[in-house]
């Protein structure tokens with residue numbers, strides 16, 4: 001039996017469904033103590049029960065990443081319960097959108113506050129503790145759309161591109177102080193988000209992202225593209241942006 005103090009602690013934002021749920025499940029199975037947060041308490045509670053039934057120590061807390069006070073309370077409660085944070089998986093995000101000229105101002109605020117500011121604030125809530133201990137890992141769930149912006153998902157793509165830059169900059173700020181920073185760029189994954197968007201593709205399950213989280217935790221590498229075949233597409237789009245502009249005109253969301 002492992003000593004409790006030796007069990008690492010992970011915080012997962014947006015763990016009530018999809019990728020966050022799958023990541024939390026995987027971390028619990030790997031022996032982490034896990035704090036999970038989201039707005040839908042019924043779904044979050046069901047996830048917590050599932051993890052506890054498998055023997056994990058779980059703290060399930062209401063969290064709205066658009067609200068700075070809610071993020072601070074989430075991080076403080078996790079620190080108080082578990083004494084430390086070894087890993088933050090900043091996953092909470094919203095998708096969709098539409099053409100830029102058709103967006104309501106509230107949709108714009110919601111997207112930027114959730115996908116970008118929510119991540120920045122979650123990181124700031126755990127970073128002082130990690131830097132103080134000289135140890136920790138931040139994994140941000142960005143998107144392939146941040147590297148290959150998608151028409152109709154322009155603002156979403158912009159928030160994810162900002163996250164990729166945020167991770168790169170943050171890594172350069174903190175790597176020499178013991179804190180690793182990684183960005184995961186998932187392609188289309190079968191979750192509520194892609195179901196709502198009506199993505200007409202066969203998609204992998206969110207467990208592929210959970211696998212990437214575990215790989216990055218072990219290797220502390222700067223990031224991963226999942227599934228792997230999006231990586232050459234990203235390289236292609238960087239090399240031939242004009243050609244990709246022409247192809248992208250045909251895409252409709």
Ligand SMILES: NC(=O)c1ccc[n+]([C@@H]2O[C@H](COP(=O)([O-])OP(=O)(O)OC[C@H]3O[C@@H](n4cnc5c(N)ncnc54)[C@H](OP(=O)(O)O)[C@@H]3O)[C@@H](O)[C@H]2O)c1
Pocket residue numbers: 013014015016017018019020037038039040041043063064065066091092093094095114141142143144185186187188189190191192193194206
């Ligand atoms: N699915 C894909 O194809 C794909 C591809 C690339 C990247 N991603 C990214 O993966 C992440 C997870 O998305 P998903 O595909 O798993 O979709 P999902 O099933 O809709 O999950 C989104 C999660 O984020 C949470 N969330 C949303 N707004 C929140 C807020 N204000 N405060 C706290 N939690 C909030 C949701 O919980 P509540 O609604 O209960 O708050 C839910 O748990 C997102 O960042 C998304 O951009 C997804």
